[in-house]
Amino acid sequence: MALIGVFDSGVGGLSILDEALRQLPQHDYIYLADSANAPYGEKSSDWIAQRSLVLCRHLADKGCDAIVIACNTATAEAIKQIREQLSIPIIGVEPGIKPAAMQSQNHIVGVLATEATLKSDKFNALLATLPSDCRFIKQAGAGLVPLIESGKADGQETLELLAKHLEPIQDAGADTIVLGCTHYPFLRKAIRKLLGESITLIDTSDAVVRQLKRQLDALKPSSASPEFGSVLLLSSKNENLLLSMAQDLMSADLASHSVEAQILGEVR
Incomplete structure (x- = not known):
């Protein structure tokens, strides 16, 4: 033990x-x-x-x-x-962009993560190793963590902010979303409510x-x-x-x- x-x-x-x-x-x-x-x-x-x-x-x-x-x-x-x-x-832990690239059917993947993660050398070095035919839509989830921290993961305020963050990913036609922050798996229910059951969600x-x-x-x-x-x-x-x-x-x-x-x- x-x-x-x-x-x-x-x-x-x-x-x-x-x-x-x-x-x-x-x-x-x-x-x-x-x-x-x-x-x-x-x-x-x-x-x-x-x-x-x-x-x-x-x-x-x-x-x-x-x-x-x-x-x-x-x-x-x-x-x-x-x-x-x-x-x-x-x-x-690191965003599951590699398995997402492998699972995406249309090669368009949304990455919802913190600003610091998306700007980090570690993340961008990993991104550079992946096939160029896969398009990654990077989106910082500003404001989501404080809402989850305050117990509002399923609240209306969170749903509205999440909808704004997911809009560029949805507009790009992504069929897969990487939950690039360990807080974000607690938003699965809200994401499903906004985008439906067909979207593939990846966490590690x-x-x-x-x-x-x-x-x-x-x-x-x-x-x-x-x-x-x-x-x-x-x-x-x-x-x-x-x-x-x-x-x-x-x-x-x-x-x-x-x-x-x-x-x-x-x-x-």
């Missing part, structure tokens, strides 16, 4: 934790939401890199065997530095957790362990709100796990 850290700027990484609890329920988890500073996508590259390193080091100091950076923006801006500084496996939660499993298997062989591990939720803003949102947004049976929520103290 391992202790796994999952770090995100806010509640978006709960989509990764949800999948991890589905595939690997026997492990213990610390989920760290830096909601006091969300969204990261509107902050400077230097700030994101420094803050992400500090928080991942905090998780490593708590004894985590591996850390998932469940934030596309933090992955793009900070994962190289974090891997250089920490000696445990660090698993990142499953692939990220499979990579985590490979890293853990290489780290230590599986051994006898409880069926369900513990989950500690840490928030830099409001631990009770984080717990409430985890219960609302996640499909995993949290009642099967020992769950505790705490406020994140000052970290340096």
